[in-house]
């Protein structure tokens with residue numbers, strides 16, 4: 165039987181990429197504070213993730229949550245990330261645990277570790293001939309308050325996994341860009357995640373068996389300073405795209 169999946173932040177770019185590849189594969193429920201502007205293949209709940217009752221109702225009968233909703237701006241101010249990214253994520257986890265959800269995939273970010281990109285290491289670390297690699301076992305090192313909120317989301321997942329046994333995967337998404345890698349942006353090319361690989365990676369988050377994981381969500385770029393080995397090992401991620409081989 166198809167799994168029931170709740171996609172929060174469904175109306176955004178990452179939601180768009182996931183649905184582009186997986187719309188027909190699951191029994192979907194969607195949640196976003198913005199009403200839908202197109203047809204979605206499932207019930208669409210218009211609610212804010214900080215609204216406890218609405219989130220609890222949206223969680224009923226759900227097997228897996230893909231939790232994307234939040235403020236994605238690297239310049240986001242504290243009051244916004246505190247409400248949308250931290251309080252909202254805690255509300256989602258609490259409701260998920262109470263509803264007996266099996267797995268949560270959390271949209272974390274490259275910005276959880278952005279401060280590893282020091283003046284001494286850049287721009288060399290963005291290049292294919294440099295061997296600097298983060299693999300997800302390093303301590304968090306956010307370079308902005310948005311990154312702090314993503315680290316906090318990862319820690320919330322750690323707590324809810326350890327305390328309640330829910331399976332959690334934190335996907336530190338790189339730079340999702342539709343159609344082609346970022347142009348004239350070395351850092352963005354090193355952390356490019358294609359729409360196709362994004363859908364496949366979240367499909368693996370729905371299907372794979374795991375306990376608590378932190379993985380990097382990028383395509384198989386020649387330039388890379390994030391390892392995708394853990395995503396391969398823990399999830400069976402098999403990316404098809406590479407920013408170096410894109411000839412559009």
Ligand SMILES: NC(=O)C1=CN([C@@H]2O[C@H](COP(=O)(O)OP(=O)(O)OC[C@H]3O[C@@H](n4cnc5c(N)ncnc54)[C@H](O)[C@@H]3O)[C@@H](O)[C@H]2O)C=CC1
Pocket residue numbers: 172173174175176177178179195196197198211212213214231232233234235236237247248252271272273274336337338339340341
């Ligand atoms: N696009 C990218 O390259 C990356 C995205 N991410 C993360 O992935 C997630 C999705 O990002 P995007 O799709 O790019 O952003 P987006 O801004 O396109 O989509 C976010 C969606 O979440 C909704 N939302 C925001 N706060 C909400 C709240 N309190 N309650 C209900 N809905 C809310 C918005 O209405 C929007 O539809 C975010 O958590 C972001 O931090 C992480 C790394 C890279």
Ligand SMILES: O=C1O[C@H](COP(=O)(O)O)[C@@H](O)[C@H](O)[C@H]1O
Pocket residue numbers: 235236237238272273274275337338339340351352
């Ligand atoms: O977390 C995020 O990261 C991506 C890539 O970061 P950038 O510093 O290269 O812009 C960003 O585009 C996205 O909006 C953000 O949510």
